[in-house]
Amino acid sequence: MQQNFGGRTPSPRSLLLSEVAQATQRLADAGVPSPRFDAEELAAFVHNVKRGELHRVEDGDFDARYWEAVARREAREPLQHITGRAFFRYLELQVGPGVFVPRPETESVVGWAIDAVRAMDVVEPLIVDLCSGSGAIALAMAQEVPRSRVHAVELSEDALEWTRRNAEGTRVAVHHGDALSALPELDGQVDLVISNPPYIPLTEWEYVAPEARDHDPDMALFSGEDGLDVIRGIERTAHRLLRPGGLVVVEHADTQGGQVPWIFNEEAGWTDAADHPDLNNRPRFATARKATP
Known part of the structure; x- marks a missing residue:
């Protein structure tokens, strides 16, 4: 009819x-x-x-x-696995099985880091992205801080293929290595260390969304009983890599607000440790400055 x-x-x-x-x-x-x-x-x-x-x-x-x-x-297959692409700030990245899909929450973490680096009195800031995954953070830093020198470190060989694919033709240097022992040749020289590490407690496995739990690599999600094992290791790596006065920026779960800044304490050689909210006003990332002797 x-x-x-x-x-x-x-x-x-x-x-x-x-x-x-x-x-x-x-x-x-x-x-x-x-x-x-x-x-x-x-x-x-x-x-x-x-x-x-x-x-x-x-x-x-x-x-x-x-x-x-x-x-x-x-x-509940991730949208980004179906389309093969993920959008992050001003970037379009290639993603798929074997690599963590970048989330919008991380964009505010990177935004804070970009502003902090721009405020530094450094002509060519040296930046290290630990647990780089798709390379989203490293590539955004390189794109939005034009004179920066950026290094991306990734341990997983599967994820590293995506890091290299996305970084091809850019000035981001990609390294296959463990975030806990990375880049000793840069010790004491780095201006900013940034990371979106695994931070989900093993006890929370059943509560993780299917898109992440069933498709993102476990290495990019889980980190010990309280979720903070890798962050504790990154604290030591960051302190080793940073110059005095250099900054560290680490993403964490909103339920870990208040816990992560305590890892970057004065006794360990840090100052100005603080938590910061995401766009939903939930604690999302911690920052600290390496103390000056």
Whole structure:
């Protein structure tokens, strides 16, 4: 039966809008946190346009592969694994199995670090990113602090492939190594050490979102009974690498606010240790300055 649109011509987007609406409902029913965004992003990916260009897709161009992508997301496979890309600040990164998908929360961590480095009276600041993963932090620092010298350290060979892929053609130096023993040749010279390390307690495994628990590498998620084992190691590495007055910036879980600054205490050679909130006003990262003798 032909519908009466009151003399109006139906939009050429009518089929796509209908499919996106159905996909949104399916993703919402599956517990996906951002169903509308993900449904639109998948439609844009499958049709090789940007989300803001979905209006260009006409009914005759609708790609049935869209439902294959929706089914994968419905099963809680990360959106970024399906599209093969992750957006971080001004970057578009390649990601997939074997590497931690960068989260929006980390953008505020990097923003603080960029402002801190810009405020330093240093012509070519030396920056080290520990537990680099996709290289998101290192690449953002290099892009937004143009004269910086940036080193990215990653232990996992699987993740390192993504680090190198994303850093190709940039001035970020990529190193295969352990964050707890990295770059001894830079001891006492670094202006800023930054890290988004693993920090989830092993006891919290069952409460982790399926996208992370079932797809992100365990090495990038879990760190001992209280989640702070790697951060304790990074404290020692940062103190070794930093020049006097240099800064360390470490992301942590919002439930660990107040605990991490105590790791960077005066007895260990630090000053100005403090916690900082994310955009939701939850404690998200700690900073400290290496004390000057």
